[in-house]
Amino acid sequence: MSSWQSVFHPTLFTNKVALVTGGGSGIGRAISKELASLGATVVIASRDREKCLQAAREINDEITLCCSRHGRKLEDRGRVVVGPSTSIRDEEEVQNLIHHTIEKYKSLNLLVNNAGGQFVCAAEELSSKGFQAVVQTNLTGTFHVCRAAYEQYMRDHGGNIVNITLGNRNGMPNMIHSGAARAGIENMTITLSQEWMESGVRINCVRPGIVWTDSGFENYGPAGDLFVEKILPSLPAKRFASPEEISSAVCWLLSEGSSYVTGSVVSVDGGSAFHFLPLIDIEDTNHLPVYGVLPRKAKL
Numbered sequence: 031m032s033s034w035q036s037v038f039h040p041t042l043f044t045n046k047v048a049l050v051t052g053g054g055s056g057i058g059r060a061i062s063k064e065l066a067s068l069g070a071t072v073v074i075a076s077r078d079r080e081k082c083l084q085a086a087r088e089i090n091d092e093i094t095l096c097c098s099r100h101g102r103k104l105e106d107r108g109r110v111v112v113g114p115s116t117s118i119r120d121e122e123e124v125q126n127l128i129h130h131t132i133e134k135y136k137s138l139n140l141l142v143n144n145a146g147g148q149f150v151c152a153a154e155e156l157s158s159k160g161f162q163a164v165v166q167t168n169l170t171g172t173f174h175v176c177r178a179a180y181e182q183y184m185r186d187h188g189g190n191i192v193n194i195t196l197g198n199r200n201g202m203p204n205m206i207h208s209g210a211a212r213a214g215i216e217n218m219t220i221t222l223s224q225e226w227m228e229s230g231v232r233i234n235c236v237r238p239g240i241v242w243t244d245s246g247f248e249n250y251g252p253a254g255d256l257f258v259e260k261i262l263p264s265l266p267a268k269r270f271a272s273p274e275e276i277s278s279a280v281c282w283l284l285s286e287g288s289s290y291v292t293g294s295v296v297s298v299d300g301g302s303a304f305h306f307l308p309l310i311d312i313e314d315t316n317h318l319p320v321y322g323v324l325p326r327k328a329k330l
């Protein structure tokens with residue numbers, strides 16, 4: 031168990047109720063843990079409820095231990111709880127999950143649409159059903175959850191939504207379904223930021239580069255190993271992201287500190303989206319004029 035703790039204030043999300051889809055593994059688990067460690071009641075849900083129950087138990091224990099280790103007040107802790115088994119592809123199940131959350135925890139202030147995924151397949155070999163399965167999971171599923179949260183709670187009370195997408199700026203060879211679906215989520219996010227502005231709902235995306243999650247990489251089998259061999263050396267940071275690096279951006283977007291940010295995409299990719307054609311080396315010296323005040327020692 032790591033001794034990692036959030037950079038944010040321990041009571042940042044006190045009295046907030048959050049829903050994290052796919053919160054039982056990988057990035058969603060890290061987000062759920064950070065939100066709960068900052069005071070929120072976090073409902074997690076996915077298709078595999080047993081997995082979510084086990085994750086919730088582990089996270090709650092980890093948070094308690096972390097509080098003791100760092101001399102933090104135990105009463106500041108939030109907690110992770112588990113909603114009904116839900117496939118976000120199923121509109122009725124999603125409506126039920128949102129209803130359950132509001133009925134049981136009395137509000138729904140924060141929503142993280144993290145559930146999703148895809149498989150590796152060249153476009154020419156991809157069946158229509160395979161394409162639709164991925165679009166329905168990522169794009170339609172995210173729409174289902176956003177709309178149900180809005181209808182049942184956020185329209186009248188405001189709220190804050192973050193959608194997790196994926197580095198799709200340069201297309202996604204062998205993952206055309208997911209690249210298209212995530213581009214769709216980003217555009218849908220812009221639309222909703224306008225339509226739901228009057229209700230006091232902010233909605234943004236976090237677009238990760240490649241994030242090391244056991245659950246995510248296991249899913250790809252040998253293709254995952256190949257990605258590690260081929261992609262890792264080509265990344266400007268020469269490393270993948272940790273789930274906590276994604277969570278940190280999500281927490282900022284869910285906080286009041288980002289109160290003027292809506293309809294945006296925050297890339298957390300170590301600069302990899304800008305490095306797909308590394309045609310030149312950039313010398314180690316200042317090129318862009320400083321805006322504001324920067325001490326000399328902070329420049330090369």
Ligand SMILES: CCCCC/C=C/C(=O)SCCNC(=O)CCNC(=O)[C@H](O)C(C)(C)COP(=O)(O)OP(=O)(O)OC[C@H]1O[C@@H](n2cnc3c(N)ncnc32)[C@H](O)[C@@H]1OP(=O)(O)O
Pocket residue numbers: 146147148149150151156157158159160161163164167196239240245246247249250253254257
């Ligand atoms: C290592 C590099 C990482 C790059 C960055 C991205 C990382 C991540 O996203 S990590 C997250 C990883 N986690 C997941 O992906 C888990 C979620 N995935 C799923 O739940 C499923 O894979 C699914 C939703 C994408 C599809 O599930 P489902 O609807 O249950 O699919 P079916 O088995 O019913 O099949 C429907 C249709 O799709 C075809 N298909 C399924 N898998 C493949 C495959 N590997 N290759 C080709 N085609 C596939 C399947 O054949 C069906 O079509 P028909 O054959 O026409 O009936």
Ligand SMILES: NC(=O)C1=CN([C@@H]2O[C@H](COP(=O)(O)OP(=O)(O)OC[C@H]3O[C@@H](n4cnc5c(N)ncnc54)[C@H](OP(=O)(O)O)[C@@H]3O)[C@@H](O)[C@H]2O)C=CC1
Pocket residue numbers: 051052053054055056057058075076077078079081116117118119144145146147148167171194195196197237238239240241242243245246247249
């Ligand atoms: N790891 C990476 O490099 C990157 C990941 N992403 C995205 O981040 C998100 C989290 O990925 P990661 O943590 O790595 O991988 P995981 O496989 O751990 O996360 C995917 C989660 O989504 C849930 N899920 C999948 N389909 C559904 C569904 N139909 N209904 C409800 N829940 C569902 C899964 O739970 P269950 O199976 O129980 O339903 C699982 O908890 C995904 O959207 C992923 O595509 C984006 C960029 C890079």
